[in-house]
Amino acid sequence: MHGTNVRRRLTGFAARVILVTVGLLLSALPASAQVPPFPQCPPVGLDTSCAILIVYNPDGSRVTLVDPSQPPYDGIEDTLIGVQNNSSASVSSLALSGPGIFGFDGDGLCSVFPRPSGCPYGPTGYEGRGSTTAVASTASCGGCGNTFTVFDADNGRVNFRVPIPPGGSAYFSLEGPTASFVQLTPATLTLSPLADTNDVDTQHTVTATVTDAQTNPVPNIVVRFSVTGSVNTTGSCTTNTSGQCSFTYTGPSLPGADRIHAFADTNNNGTQDVVPFEPFGDATKVWTPPLSTPLCEVDVTYGGWITANNGDRGSFGGNAKVDSQNNPQGQEEYQDHGPAQPMDVHSIDVLSVICTTSPPPKQASIFGTATIDGAGTYNYRIDVKDVDEPGKGADTYRIRLSTVPLYDSGEHTLQGGNIQIHQ
Numbered sequence: 001m002h003g004t005n006v007r008r009r010l011t012g013f014a015a016r017v018i019l020v021t022v023g024l025l026l027s028a029l030p031a032s033a034q035v036p037p038f039p040q041c042p043p044v045g046l047d048t049s050c051a052i053l054i055v056y057n058p059d060g061s062r063v064t065l066v067d068p069s070q071p072p073y074d075g076i077e078d079t080l081i082g083v084q085n086n087s088s089a090s091v092s093s094l095a096l097s098g099p100g101i102f103g104f105d106g107d108g109l110c111s112v113f114p115r116p117s118g119c120p121y122g123p124t125g126y127e128g129r130g131s132t133t134a135v136a137s138t139a140s141c142g143g144c145g146n147t148f149t150v151f152d153a154d155n156g157r158v159n160f161r162v163p164i165p166p167g168g169s170a171y172f173s174l175e176g177p178t179a180s181f182v183q184l185t186p187a188t189l190t191l192s193p194l195a196d197t198n199d200v201d202t203q204h205t206v207t208a209t210v211t212d213a214q215t216n217p218v219p220n221i222v223v224r225f226s227v228t229g230s231v232n233t234t235g236s237c238t239t240n241t242s243g244q245c246s247f248t249y250t251g252p253s254l255p256g257a258d259r260i261h262a263f264a265d266t267n268n269n270g271t272q273d274v275v276p277f278e279p280f281g282d283a284t285k286v287w288t289p290p291l292s293t294p295l296c297e298v299d300v301t302y303g304g305w306i307t308a309n310n311g312d313r314g315s316f317g318g319n320a321k322v323d324s325q326n327n328p329q330g331q332e333e334y335q336d337h338g339p340a341q342p343m344d345v346h347s348i349d350v351l352s353v354i355c356t357t358s359p360p361p362k363q364a365s366i367f368g369t370a371t372i373d374g375a376g377t378y379n380y381r382i383d384v385k386d387v388d389e390p391g392k393g394a395d396t397y398r399i400r401l402s403t404v405p406l407y408d409s410g411e412h413t414l415q416g417g418n419i420q421i422h423q
Helices: 003-028
Strands: 052-056 062-066 079-085 091-097 147-152 155-164 169-174 188-192 195-199 203-211 222-229 233-238 244-250 256-265 280-288 297-307 313-322 328-336 343-356 362-372 375-386 396-401 416-422
Touching: 079 091, 079 155, 155 169, 188 256, 203 222, 203 256, 203 280, 222 244, 233 244, 297 343, 297 396, 313 343, 313 396, 328 362, 328 375, 343 375, 362 416, 375 416
Parallel strands: 052 079, 188 280, 195 280
Antiparallel strands: 052 062, 079 169, 091 155, 147 155, 188 203, 203 244, 222 233, 222 256, 256 280, 297 313, 297 416, 313 328, 328 343, 343 362, 362 375, 375 396
């Protein structure tokens, strides 16, 4: 690209950046804000300092500053970039997006003259290194150079192998002129749906949307999820070009509720930070019994009993059915005879009865609430199989209760009694 045209593009872009940045500076610019020249970059090619400087402010916000006097260091299009950490936390990575900026073609900062004396700092020649001060270091560092995680030519992440400490800096180069560079800072994270209700044993998907202060989508941000309540689990995903990604988890076996928390892990350190600020969002999930199966009927006769997971004898009996108006009804009893976990369970109600009769064996699940030893209200779920007649030695029984910790008899073959399922 012709040098005059490059300078014109830079001047126009710099004016636009300065106009956009003024609003940010009014509220976020610290007293120690940098002004050109930016010494966080050493002389490289045609540049005497950084063309772009990304500043982490004391409050964790970030601003992007441009020095329009610095042309592409290779005389064609490539950009020398510095990072200054004025926050109180170390910076370990930086996600960036822009047309072709990660489409490395071999003309990195270590391919021109002058160049840092410690080159190369990595396999691409674009890596650069960090410094414990605001002044660039050019020394060889034996494996301390930055690295890149390239998602595609337009999107990637700069990883600071030695995290930039408070007061420290780093530098690197990217493809393309300054006009190609876009540094998007996550400002908001929203979750969808914010609230939802589903049957137990089904999956729930939550979608996170990450945007910057101007509501632009921010790609290549790791979003970390944590679920607490009836389900306790964690997971993560990485935002796409629309700034979105999704997390799916499986619901519990018993009715209950979850709180879902997610945050944008901007520096990819696995922890939600206050400095730099990492936006977050919350959602809720309610799990309910499934709708009953019309005309399903389940009977336990002849004194059913099993040996539960805890080694105790568990005896049970009852009946549950769904009438022609799809109303569930019935009563259930279960007794753990100890000594591990003695308890006497009596149903308060039957909320749902579902059954399947084909393919065999016939199976049913009964949901409701119950007392334990005559007190409290607990969710219960009974799962039975009608395998053969008579049921002893063939049919199975299992009960789960919303005690803390969860009581689970386990699925066991009947040692006495019979289960009959009809529809």
